[in-house]
Amino acid sequence: KNEVEQSPQNLTAQEGEFITINCSYSVGISALHWLQQHPGGGIVSLFMLSSGKKKHGRLIATINIQEKHSSLHITASHPRDSAVYICAVRRGAGSYQLTFGKGTKLSVIP
Amino acid sequence: DVKVTQSSRYLVKRTGEKVFLECVQDMDHENMFWYRQDPGLGLRLIYFSYDVKMKEKGDIPEGYSVSREKKERFSLILESASTNQTSMYLCASSLQGAGYSTFGAGTRLSVL
Numbered sequence: 001k002n003e004v005e006q007s008p009q010n011l012t013a014q015e016g017e018f019i020t021i022n023c024s025y026s027v028g029i030s031a032l033h034w035l036q037q038h039p040g041g042g043i044v045s046l047f048m049l050s051s052g053k054k055k056h057g058r059l060i061a062t063i064n065i066q067e068k069h070s071s072l073h074i075t076a077s078h079p080r081d082s083a084v085y086i087c088a089v090r091r092g093a094g095s096y097q098l099t100f101g102k103g104t105k106l107s108v109i110p
Numbered sequence: 111d112v113k114v115t116q117s118s119r120y121l122v123k124r125t126g127e128k129v130f131l132e133c134v135q136d137m138d139h140e141n142m143f144w145y146r147q148d149p150g151l152g153l154r155l156i157y158f159s160y161d162v163k164m165k166e167k168g169d170i171p172e173g174y175s176v177s178r179e180k181k182e183r184f185s186l187i188l189e190s191a192s193t194n195q196t197s198m199y200l201c202a203s204s205l206q207g208a209g210y211s212t213f214g215a216g217t218r219l220s221v222l
Contacts, residue, residue: 040216098155102152
């Protein structure tokens, strides 16, 4: 079993829909990251969370440490949100390494 | 604008060739990482470095080596390229103890 599981693997939505991507992990972590990867390869860090909730524009990320679960929400989705969204966890505070989920491919249709 | 620059976006090499992938960051970051990304497998760590001349193996170091002679530059070396090393290679850097990593645009390597 992978240490970081994302669902769904693929998601197609109509423009304007509210989108949720889920991430579950099975190890103790010091932080969880949400990343965005557009076609062509470049990866952008969206959020880093260790507790609670963060918001940036139309993106909201939440984490429940007890349940080892995080969600990424996109409100009023737009075709430019089409990308692969990747969840990654950092283990102990002294760890340099990230362990990645396999990603969720989001397509937003006009 | 701070960034991580990978020397090539696309690279085609022959089996058995020695391949160098270069990564340069201008943020004075201590940590640098090399990942490969394959369909259905996600990102996997090959090697990372937390200081000049220091390196640590990641999850899949076999067939690769690295070099970090200067803080800003981290090189990934394929000593004898094989077809199963055809992949997207991504470099990243981060501050010591920091959370966010900054990623390069990636190098898509094809080994024929």
